[in-house]
Amino acid sequence: MTIPAKSVMTTDLVTVSPDTTVAEAARLMLLHHVTAVPVVDADKRLLGLVSEGDVMRHFGAQFQSKRAQWLRMLAEGEALAPEFLAEIRINQQHVREMMHTSIISGDEEASLAELADLMLKHQIKRVPILRNGVLVGIVSRADVVRAVVETLDDLVEPTD
Numbered sequence: 001m002t003i004p005a006k007s008v009m010t011t012d013l014v015t016v017s018p019d020t021t022v023a024e025a026a027r028l029m030l031l032h033h034v035t036a037v038p039v040v041d042a043d044k045r046l047l048g049l050v051s052e053g054d055v056m057r058h059f060g061a062q063f064q065s066k067r068a069q070w071l072r073m074l075a076e077g078e079a080l081a082p083e084f085l086a087e088i089r090i091n092q093q094h095v096r097e098m099m100h101t102s103i104i105s106g107d108e109e110a111s112l113a114e115l116a117d118l119m120l121k122h123q124i125k126r127v128p129i130l131r132n133g134v135l136v137g138i139v140s141r142a143d144v145v146r147a148v149v150e151t152l153d154d155l156v157e158p159t160d
Contacts, residue, residue: 005115006108008147009129009137015040018047018096025095026055038128038135039099046128046135048099057098105130106139112147115139 014032016025016039025037029052036051104118105128115127119141129137 003112003147003151004108005106005110005112005127005129005137005139008112008143009108009139010143011137013038013135013138015044015135016050016095017041018094018099020095022050022055022093022095022098025050026052029055036126037095038138039095040135044134046103046105046130046133048095048101049103049126049128050095050099051125054098054100103128107131108136112139112144116144119144 014028014034014037016028016037018039018041020039028037029035036049038046039048039050041047104122104124106115106118108129108131110127110129118127119125126138126140128135129139
């Protein structure tokens with residue numbers, strides 16, 4: 001039995017624009033209990049993805065070290081370029097500056113097996129589903145697992 005993406009994909013999507021701040025994107029992920037948000041244009045065409053991991057990188061040791069160095073320079077009276085100052089203020093960064101733009105996507109008729117293979121091959125957690133270039137859904141690893149379990153439940157006959 002082939003299960004198409006359209007039967008398991010999430011269609012109630014939380015999306016952001018390229019001009020959304022990183023802080024706002026992070027708030028939306030937390031509020032809606034999602035681990036990534038698609039970045040779309042006004043026509044809902046997929047431009048990229050921003051994940052929790054992308055946001056976390058701003059709190060990693062490498063970024064914090066760079067930030068501390070910039071702050072020391074500023075404290076010593078050196079003038080810093082505006083782009084450096086903007087980078088140390090996560091609430092002013094926009095998702096367009098950090099979104100992933102090389103996105104693996106599928107269409108509504110792609111089978112669950114094809115999508116699972118894409119996720120495994122590319123080591124990704126979700127596949128945006130497009131119709132004529134427009135984002136219409138997302139299939140996550142959880143969606144795949146859920147569909148597999150439901151299919152197994154349907155195949156197993158209850159015993160008395």
